[in-house]
Amino acid sequence: MVVLAEASAWSYVGLAYGVTIGLLGGYTAWMLRRGRKIGRQLPAEDRTWSS
Amino acid sequence: MDSVVRFRAAVCLLGRFPALAGVDLDVAAGEIVLLQGPNGAGKTTLLRACAGLVPITEGDADVLGVDLRADRRPVRPLVGLLGHQAGLYDDLTVAENVRFWSKAGRSQRSDADAALARLGLDGRLAEVPVAKLSAGQRRRTALAILVARRPRLWLLDEPHAALDQGGRDLVDGLMADAVAAGATVVFASHELDRAEAVAHRSVTVAGGTVSGLLPAPLAEVPVA
């Protein structure tokens, strides 16, 4: 098994956490934004959840 | 039960387009009914709905005692549909196509051969691949399949189109024969002179609704 320097290991860990947070954050932002755009076109009584 | 087709406020969607927007239609057994109306009025969809090919999303629809809203498949073996497309395998010969489709419709081989003869396809033409046929000859082949299957309800979409004089007379003869044998015919046509001569009555299709002499006035259809 390849032994890595501490700093190098942390950079891999940081990359993994960064990628995960970035992906989930990006998807969430897209989803919420699109939800508002679609919701705006729909009359409030059809949005059964927002009561 | 004399009613073969009974539609009440039937709505049919093609994707998001309401091809039928509340159709009322009654056809009694033994009738020949002509559907007339401009292109895009919904004639083709109405015929396909009667054949159980497209779903009815609202209203009631009953064909040959089958409730199309509940399950539209049981009606299919009972009807014969001549659509814009002939439904033929290009690489097979005329006789092979007719024999395959009549076998698929649980008809005997003798029925297929008789149908070929009836449509004048039993000679040299029988062994010609469908791809090499003219539009009129394709139409005749499709009609031969219908004849071989002996449907109880004939649904013909522009049956006179692409046919020569002899072919058109043949189609009129087939409709008369079918009714004489106890079947019912609904057909769409633009050739009103010829069509009105053979039809018992005609109804007008427009904007996905039906208005005609009998028995469903447009006023019954809720117009938004």
Place this chain on the structure above:
Amino acid sequence: MPELAADSMLRDAATVVGKDLRLEWRSRVTLSQILPFALLVLILFAFALDPDRRILEEATPGLFWLAVLFSMLLAIQRAYAVETADGVIDALRLSDLDPAGIFLGKAAGIGLHLLVLEVALFAGVTVLYGATPRGYLLLVATMLLATAGLAAAGSLYGVLAAGLRVRDTLLPILMLPVVAPVLIAGTEAFSAAYAESSGDGWKWCGLLAAFSVLYLAIGIFAFEPLLEES
């Protein structure tokens, strides 16, 4: 006349496969287009890898099944192109044919075409790559079982994609991940058949058999809703 459902299913399958073979006999699309393509793939593999026979010989099992998969895509597209042209699919829905019978008939048709392709490809790898198998029984069993699985999955995914405008591009991405196990199992079983001892080969045949049975079963039940909507 009361009739067993299985009987009418098999009879309809026979009607459909009979029609498909007749179509092939008249059009010769598989023989004159797909078969040359399959052999061409073998030649291209040689260009890509090495003219050195040793590498080709070692890679023979994998290349064989890869060539089968590529030609299979064409065979499926051809099998359903004839059913979607000229409103034929409507005629199928209007017919009395049992959808499960249509599924089995199409699968049998695709399977027979695949077997012809595989025999030709086998001759191809023997001549071009110089690979000679040791265990013929294992080889034949692998071919038959893998073909059954590919044909069943192909018949099912073929109708799924059949009605779509993007069918030619969608079919490979739907189909290839699904048949990846066949590629793996076929390759491993062939490797065993080409090696001294057939060792693990039969284990892979078991996987192929399970795959085939599973997809035949899925197809018999799932074909109807797919035919209805395509």
Place this chain on the structure above:
Amino acid sequence: MTSPPTGTGAGFMRLHPDGTASRGSRILGAVVLVSVVVFLFLALVASKPDESLDAQGQLVRIMYLHVPSAIACYTAFFVTAAASAMYLWKKTMGWDALAASSAEIGVIFVVITLLTGSIWGHTTWGTWWEWDPRLTSTALMFVMYLGYLALRRAIIDPVSRAKQSAVLGIIAIVNVPIVHFSVDWWRSLHQTATVASLDPKINGLRLLALFVGMIVALMLYVWLMMHRFRLAYAEAALEAKGLDLALAERRAEALADGGAVPASVEHEGVS
């Protein structure tokens, strides 16, 4: 971000008037946010690096992402299959929307699983990709569900789309174990270090971090599903709205005595 003019609730509970949030989703969202902070603290600060034999050192922290996202994506695809089966039974669009939403979120989690697995693999094998059975079968699963989403995009008719993708959604889950087994057998022939080899050496705070990671991933999945499902539902409702209008327009054609017919209606026979 301007604050919404209207909307229910106050403070952090104030909901955007047009959005897909509800009281429930907002509360769950707050819980998820807090849990994420707790998880990050556990995963990156509190837990010690792996010093055991065959040690991973700090790299074990990648596992706290990799394993939970794998579990979330399997859950998501299982929900897709279950909702697909329910659709075929009940034929209501809600189940279709559920299946579609779950598949999309599942794909996001698969991507995370693959990327974190690959990053971990690079430290261990020195290459970004090694033919590890778990990673390989996950990659195939990823492509399979991309195909599922592609099929959904390719079909316009809502009912037809729902039915066909429901069938595919069920077939896809049946495929997962087959692919997994075959890839497993395939790689067991030449075994190397696998992603799986890590699992047993996790204990103490490391185990806690992994466990909290799983809980957070599943909660996040549920929260995402609440929003994504409502979005899908709103889109379907919007389609249905257009329908009433289209029906009225269509009927008006009948009255417009020989009026112009839209060209799009010309080939109505093609379904």
